[in-house]
Amino acid sequence: MASIFTKIVNGEIPAYKVAETNRYLAFLDVNPNAKGHTLCIPKQEVDQLFDMDAEHYAGLMAFAHQVATALKKTVPCKRIGMAVIGLEVPHAHVHLIPIDQMDDMRFQNKVRLSAEEFTDLANRISQNM
Known part of the structure; x- marks a missing residue:
């Protein structure tokens, strides 16, 4: 069965997307620790981070670095x-x-953030990518 993140990747569940490439996706956590709490995932469903091959893992970390840089400019x-x-x-x-x-x-x-706050925040982070 597909994970909830795979359902987000496939467009079956909506998300507040921040950034996307052909291999990775970043979106706001809907139960955030702080305003701007973002999740970066590989689009390919892999159960554990260290199950990823080295190239895919390094790509995710590079993608997360770009998202973190934009996030720091925004929040x-x-x-x-x-x-x-x-x-x-x-x-x-x-x-x-x-x-x-x-x-x-x-x-x-x-x-807690409203849907409008999530949407605005996702848009502002995306603009800083």
């Missing part, structure tokens, strides 16, 4: 934190989270 923060946890969805993904303190990375602090 005021001290830095962009990165996490790879991979238990909640069986599809490799990288979390990019604007942070000001270590607690911002704990996956316990959540913020």
